[in-house]
Structure formats: structure tokens, C-alpha cells
Ligand SMILES: Cc1cc2nc3c(=O)[nH]c(=O)nc-3n(C[C@H](O)[C@H](O)[C@H](O)COP(=O)(O)OP(=O)(O)OC[C@H]3O[C@@H](n4cnc5c(N)ncnc54)[C@H](O)[C@@H]3O)c2cc1C
Ligand code: SF4
């Protein structure tokens with residue numbers, strides 16, 4: 001039941017309904033709504049149809065002859081980008097939350113649906129509806145864990161919001177786009193971030209406790225494109241840990257859930273604009289996907305510094321080494337163990353000679369596609385035919401990884 005006084009607040013967190021039991025589920029929130037029965041057609045992990053959804057959202061599917069659309073999905077422009085005035089508390093410079101702030105400032109939307117940190121645990125995402133631009137600052141930064149973003153749709157509609165913006169990760173955005181037309185909103189603007197290797201907030205705390213003697217004081221963590229993990233602490237100090245020194249071997253094999261090891265959309269291809277860092281070489285990386293995405297970027301005007309993304313190095317050997325290690329891991333050897341996991345890709349781990357800029361992003365996309373095929377084949381082979389889209393098969397084919405009988409279905413929209 002909607003509490004009218006809550007709906008008036010500039011930021012509020014409606015209590016989500018209970019989650020329905022689901023296998024291979026990242027709790028995007030749909031199962032907590034009256035549309036719970038739609039999981040079967042809306043879920044990224046059941047039988048996604050990317051060509052159809054890309055055409056619906058962007059007016060056309062990705063162009064297989066346009067080399068980078070094979071990796072990153074449909075787009076009009078890509079940039080290396082940074083806010084000229086980086087925002088405190090942001091994961092990078094704060095482009096994501098600033099875009100949403102501008103939508104509220106200009107009155108283009110009534111409400112933004114996103115995540116803020118839970119009051120008890122700064123690493124736990126808490127779904128919030130924000131109606132005042134000044135409150136967007138509270139959503140800055142990355143949290144680790146699943147968050148029922150779509151559970152906010154019903155309260156937002158009940159509060160009378162007609163034009164909404166949603167900030168989401170790919171598995172949330174896929175389900176949102178499938179049901180969007182049935183929701184009755186006048187407009188739904190989607191600001192997406194890439195996402196990979198998510199895990200439960202509880203698992204993430206275990207990881208933090210292996211990285212720092214005082215994990216409760218860690219305020220920030222990021223896997224940077226220069227092959228370091230950056231940690232920031234409450235007292236303002238920072239630490240950078242080379243990937244090679246990460247305590248991956250101390251993590252249990254199921255530390256990363258199968259969902260996130262086999263997720264088929266790294267770059268959030270159904271967002272109007274994707275804000276990440278992989279192709280940004282130390283800055284952010286913007287993928288403007290359609291006209292609405294361009295209008296969003298225009299709202300920032302001179303606040304944003306844009307340049308062409310760099311593109312250096314060669315990924316092939318790194319990806320081959322990664323594939324060999326994944327093959328051994330998926331064949332029963334411990335997953336993501338150190339040093340085995342890293343040894344084979346040591347060439348990739350060279351900031352000066354390894355892939356950089358867009359080539360780094362392509363490297364990560366191919367690695368992710370390889371993980372998807374190998375881990376799903378081993379753990380849930382019966383899902384493959386319907387869950388693995390053609391765009392993933394196309395990324396792994398150059399490495400000799402092809403579908404076995406019964407594993408691949410031509411996309412229904414092609
Ligand atoms: C689990 C995870 C993995 C990611 N992996 C990659 C990656 O491999 N490559 C890459 O380029 N980018 C990745 N990103 C995105 C990246 O971390 C930054 O969020 C992005 O670059 C935007 O930075 P910013 O400064 O513009 O964001 P900010 O302005 O600080 O805003 C961040 C936004 O993300 C939202 N958010 C934070 N945590 C979550 C969450 N758990 N679920 C849903 N929304 C959340 C916040 O509510 C906020 O709206 C990942 C994000 C997440 C949540
Ligand atoms: S659509 Fe969302 S809630 Fe439903 S099964 Fe998929 S991830 Fe879970």
C-alpha cells in the first residue's frame with residue numbers, strides 16, 4: 001500500500017514485496033511485482049531475444065558488419081569522457097548520477113529509480129525513488145550485490161510519476177525493456193552502466209576482509225583498466241593492489257554466482273546511454289546508443305569533457321591464454337585460482353604493452369563471452385540453446401569455440 005507521505009519525500013525507499021523463488025535469478029525486482037509471472041519472457045537468463053529488443057529500443061539491431069557493434073551493441077557515438085568537475089563520492093567522475101540530476105533539474109523526468117547505500121551497510125544497494133536533483137548525490141558510487149530495482153516501478157506509478165528515468169545494470173535493464181510498454185509511463189529513460197562479476201553483498205564482505213586489515217573502513221573499490229584494484233579508506237588514504245596480487249585463490253569456487261559468470265550483456269546494450277570505464281583508459285567511457293541518449297549527453301553541455309577513445313595493443317594472445325585457463329577451470333580445476341588463472345594471461349597484464357582503450361574493452365567482452373559458453377556448458381547445458389544469443393557465439397567463434405549439437409538456436413528475429 002502506498003504511503004502518501006512517503007511518496008512526497010525527495011528520496012524514499014518503498015519496502016519491496018517478497019521475491020518469488022527462481023533459479024538463475026539476480027533479483028532484478030520483477031518477481032516482487034504483480035508482473036512476477038512475466039519472468040519467463042522478460043528474464044535475461046531464460047530466452048533473451050537481443051535483435052528484437054535492440055530493434056524495439058534503438059530502431060535497429062546491432063550491425064554485424066560494423067566491427068565494434070559486434071562487441072558493444074548498437075551505438076551512434078562512443079567517447080572517452082569525464083566530468084570537468086568530478087563529484088565527491090562518485091565511482092568515477094559521477095557522469096551517471098549527474099545525467100540523472102540534469103533530467104530532474106530540467107523537469108524532463110518526474111522521478112529517478114536507482115540505488116543508494118543501505119543505512120546499515122554502505123556496500124548493500126538499496127532501491128530508491130528520487131524526485132529532487134539535490135538528492136542524486138546520495139546515489140553516487142558503486143555497491144556490490146543484487147538489488148530489486150524493478151520493485152520500484154509500481155510505487156513510482158502509484159505516486160503519480162509519468163516520466164521516469166532508471167539507472168540500471170544490464171540484467172535489470174533487459175527485463176525493464178521487455179515490460180516497459182505495458183507499464184503505462186509516458187516515458188522511460190534508461191541510463192545504464194556495464195556490469196560484470198557481481199556477487200552477493202555478503203560474499204563481497206568476505207573479499208574485502210581478504211584485501212584489508214580494516215575492511216569496515218573501506219569506502220571505495222574499483223577494478224581499474226590499468227590492472228590495479230584501487231581501495232579508498234575512511235581516513236582519506238588509498239591503496240592500489242596489482243591484479244596479480246589479489247587473493248583470488250582464497251575465494252570459494254562459487255564466489256561469483258553462475259548468473260554473473262554467464263551473463264550475456266556486458267555493456268548494457270538496451271540503455272539509451274551506457275556509462276562505464278572499460279574503453280576510457282583511466283577516464284570514463286560513454287556509449288551513446290540512440291537519439292534519447294544524445295539528448296541526455298547534450299544536457300551536460302560544457303560540464304563534460306569528451307574525446308575519441310584510444311585503441312592500442314592486440315588482444316588475441318591474452319584472450320587465448322584466458323580461454324585456456326577457463327577451459328581448465330571449467331573442466332573441474334579450481335575456478336579463478338591464482339596463480340594459474342593469471343599466469344596464462346600475464347601478457348595481458350602489462351599496462352604498457354597490453355590492450356588499451358577500445359581494445360581493452362573488446363578483450364573483456366571476448367573473455368566474458370568465453371566464460372559464458374564454458375561455464376554454462378558445464379553447469380547448465382540445457383539452458384544454452386535459449387540463453388546464449390548469437391552475438392555471444394560470434395565473439396567466441398574466432399577462438400575455435402563453437403556450438404555443439406543442440407546448443408545454438410538462430411535468433412528468432414533474424
Ligand atoms: C557490480 C558492478 C560491476 C561493474 N563492472 C563494470 C565493468 O566491468 N566495467 C565497466 O566499465 N563498468 C562497470 N561497472 C560500472 C562502474 O562501476 C561505474 O558505475 C560507472 O562507470 C559509472 O561511474 P560514475 O562515476 O559515472 O557513477 P556514479 O555517478 O557514482 O553513479 C553510480 C550509479 O550506479 C548505481 N549503482 C551502484 N551500485 C549498483 C548496483 N549494485 N546495482 C545497480 N546499480 C548500482 C548507483 O545507484 C548510481 O546511480 C560496474 C558496476 C557495478 C554495480
Ligand atoms: S526477470 Fe528478474 S526476478 Fe525474474 S527470474 Fe529474471 S532476474 Fe529474477
Ligand code: SF4
Pocket residue numbers: 026169170171172195196197198259260261263264
Ligand atoms: S554481472 Fe550480469 S547478471 Fe550479474 S549482476 Fe551484473 S548484469 Fe546482472
